[in-house]
Amino acid sequence: MKLTGAEILCESLTRLGVRHIFGYPGGxxxxxxxxxxxxxxxxxxxxxxxxxxxxADGYARASGGVGVAMATSGPGATNxxxxxATAMLDSSPVVCITGQVSSKLLGSDAFQxxxxxxxxxxxxxxxxxxxxxxxxxxTIREAFLIANSGRPGPVLVDITKDAQQAxxxxxxxxxxxxxxxxRQRNNHDQxxxxxxxxxxxxxxRPIILAGRGIMLSGAMRVFEQxxxxxxxxxxxxxxxxxxxxxKDPMNLGMMGMHGEAWVNHAxxxxxxxxxxxMRFDDRVTGDxxxxxxxxxxxxxxxxxxxxxxxxxxxxALIGDAREVLEKLLPVLEKRERxxxxxxxxxxxxxxxxxxxxxxxxxxxxxxxxVINDLWKETRGEAIVVTDVGQHQMxxxxxxxxxxxxxxxxxxxxxxxxxALPAAIGAKFAMPGSEVWAVVGDGGFQMxxxxxxxxxxxxxxxxxxxxxxxxxxxxxxxxxxxYDKRYVATPLVAPDFAALAxxxxxxxxxITSRGDVIPTIRSARESSETVLIDFxxxxxxxxxxxxxxxxxxxxxxxxxxxxxxxxxxxP
Amino acid sequence: MMKNEAAMQTLVAYVENxxxxxxxxxxxxxxxxxxxxSLTVGPTENEEVARMTIVxxxxxxxxxxxxxxxxxxxxxxxAENISERSVLERDLALIKVLADQQSRPHLMELIKVFxxxxxxxxxxxxxxxxxxxxxxxxxxxxxxxxxGVLEMARTGRIAMTRGGDLLRPPVASGQQQLPEPVGRK
Numbered sequence: 001m002k003l004t005g006a007e008i009l010c011e012s013l014t015r016l017g018v019r020h021i022f023g024y025p026g027g028x029x030x031x032x033x034x035x036x037x038x039x040x041x042x043x044x045x046x047x048x049x050x051x052x053x054x055x056a057d058g059y060a061r062a063s064g065g066v067g068v069a070m071a072t073s074g075p076g077a078t079n080x081x082x083x084x085a086t087a088m089l090d091s092s093p094v095v096c097i098t099g100q101v102s103s104k105l106l107g108s109d110a111f112q113x114x115x116x117x118x119x120x121x122x123x124x125x126x127x128x129x130x131x132x133x134x135x136x137x138x139t140i141r142e143a144f145l146i147a148n149s150g151r152p153g154p155v156l157v158d159i160t161k162d163a164q165q166a167x168x169x170x171x172x173x174x175x176x177x178x179x180x181x182x183r184q185r186n187n188h189d190q191x192x193x194x195x196x197x198x199x200x201x202x203x204x205r206p207i208i209l210a211g212r213g214i215m216l217s218g219a220m221r222v223f224e225q226x227x228x229x230x231x232x233x234x235x236x237x238x239x240x241x242x243x244x245x246x247k248d249p250m251n252l253g254m255m256g257m258h259g260e261a262w263v264n265h266a267x268x269x270x271x272x273x274x275x276x277x278m279r280f281d282d283r284v285t286g287d288x289x290x291x292x293x294x295x296x297x298x299x300x301x302x303x304x305x306x307x308x309x310x311x312x313x314x315x316a317l318i319g320d321a322r323e324v325l326e327k328l329l330p331v332l333e334k335r336e337r338x339x340x341x342x343x344x345x346x347x348x349x350x351x352x353x354x355x356x357x358x359x360x361x362x363x364x365x366x367x368x369x370v371i372n373d374l375w376k377e378t379r380g381e382a383i384v385v386t387d388v389g390q391h392q393m394x395x396x397x398x399x400x401x402x403x404x405x406x407x408x409x410x411x412x413x414x415x416x417x418x419a420l421p422a423a424i425g426a427k428f429a430m431p432g433s434e435v436w437a438v439v440g441d442g443g444f445q446m447x448x449x450x451x452x453x454x455x456x457x458x459x460x461x462x463x464x465x466x467x468x469x470x471x472x473x474x475x476x477x478x479x480x481x482y483d484k485r486y487v488a489t490p491l492v493a494p495d496f497a498a499l500a501x502x503x504x505x506x507x508x509x510i511t512s513r514g515d516v517i518p519t520i521r522s523a524r525e526s527s528e529t530v531l532i533d534f535x536x537x538x539x540x541x542x543x544x545x546x547x548x549x550x551x552x553x554x555x556x557x558x559x560x561x562x563x564x565x566x567x568x569x570p
Numbered sequence: 571m572m573k574n575e576a577a578m579q580t581l582v583a584y585v586e587n588x589x590x591x592x593x594x595x596x597x598x599x600x601x602x603x604x605x606x607x608s609l610t611v612g613p614t615e616n617e618e619v620a621r622m623t624i625v626x627x628x629x630x631x632x633x634x635x636x637x638x639x640x641x642x643x644x645x646x647x648x649a650e651n652i653s654e655r656s657v658l659e660r661d662l663a664l665i666k667v668l669a670d671q672q673s674r675p676h677l678m679e680l681i682k683v684f685x686x687x688x689x690x691x692x693x694x695x696x697x698x699x700x701x702x703x704x705x706x707x708x709x710x711x712x713x714x715x716x717x718g719v720l721e722m723a724r725t726g727r728i729a730m731t732r733g734g735d736l737l738r739p740p741v742a743s744g745q746q747q748l749p750e751p752v753g754r755k
Binding site for chain 2: 303
């Protein structure tokens, strides 16, 4: 059967199980769009190509499968760069397909020609130019294989216009991936494994650091068995949230810069860190010279390049988290560790005092209350997609996720503007799930044009803008470290509710705490997208906070009542 | 424990013999802020595979990161730090040196001592070819300098582990696994 390169692309995507493509057309990708129109693939027209990549990323994170974004050459491709980097830093399997000028024009500075493979080389797991129709099917299959195997990541496939237009014989079976043969490494020898087991069984004060790798390897069940078997307390990275139920008594909560104080103290006092599918990011460790000094370290990690990168470990178990945990489980000895667990409970103190629901209503609206009310109203079952900044940290602290893939957030790159498009992508991946975009007034203004995508596609999500009139996290740093010189952080915003109306979306504005729950309820009951503009306290800060480069146990606590990390007084 | 002093680290890599791979390797070293002292690349007995010798100025930790990160590149089949192993190392240089009637006999003696070869003779100059360790070539260069070195070209180091310590490119083994269909894991 003879098909054009463009038709082969659509046929290959269909056979790979793709149903949705987030993209934006243009000259150099037009043959593909023409073929798309004849296929069963659902193309979602975005308003900016950055949105397409974030949507594909949100789709991938919510589903565990590959998300697909598409753009034309030149500016279409360069607009994808931030989204690709976001996916790279958080190991998200995204395949980006870009059109390119015809192969005979390559290198001639033709209209809308740009070297996108050169530009994206350091921010993709792999990228490739396809200049022959014969190579389209094999390359796209290789792209999917690379994106979602090992440590996942984005792959960009740049297809010249002549390769899209040329006709060739299409044979699926003959176009199987042909990746270069890789050396099979012996990941860890028996001695390394035995050393890890010895450390696990002899530890008095162990703590597990749980990362996103647990989710990526589908290790949730064996991880829970592992925790039970060893009676290990668990601290979560931001991206690990959801891989182990928040309601589980062994789950201590988030670690790091804005982690819970007792979690950071427990890490500093531990005698063994068991890091699973995480990479000792600087936001997690603080000052490396004072990080968990009394602890031995075991690192369970699929990426060999992460071993000893930031933290020197005593045993490195390289491999898929699920496989390694399955291997460790039978040799783990049951330990009570009651002294250690009691000590952590002591560090935690009386949680009823801290529960913000029990705090008196001061008449002010605080972001933490909004997030906590959202958690209660959705019974913790919604997929929450956040942007970056204060609201992101409050979400991590006050929305308690019990299910994997229900918190979607840009952790590594910290990309503002991520939430709205990623929420749209998550909704397409999980149409039966309730999706909330939780976003600051700054980040929302970066990609709010995607409201039109919501309307055009007639999808239902909810949008909670945590609006404090500042670039809040930057303002907080200026408050703490720059003597309250608020340079370029006060932020004028449009009337978001009126803006939503202009797009044909229902908009609400909430200024008092009593209106939070009724409005959340009403938004949930609506069959259409609702945007809620929560006007929260302007100069509230996220506590506790480990200053950048500071020691993990030296946190800035909320003034007045350090036990209560959220606000009580105006 | 790994050593933290920066030193010359020698890595060998087998890569796909196709355009752009050198760029990926060089770009990776740049991204890791590792200074490459020399990088040589040439074909192997298998025309689809090229062999690189990378000499980088970094510590052992940096060399580990470079090695592991190189192997993550799809087009890199194998990368290995051979600095701590028994290694044969060779560099080759072409050196054009001033040689008049007076200095020529003296030059010829030095050439003999260093086991270099004269590969081009002109009235006023010679081109010498010398291969060996970097130290040997540096040593020859040092003694030639007073005669007047006009031009020099060096290949950079190539390295091979000695004896039975083989470092060969992996070969394709059967079919690649097929990608999972899109959907919930």
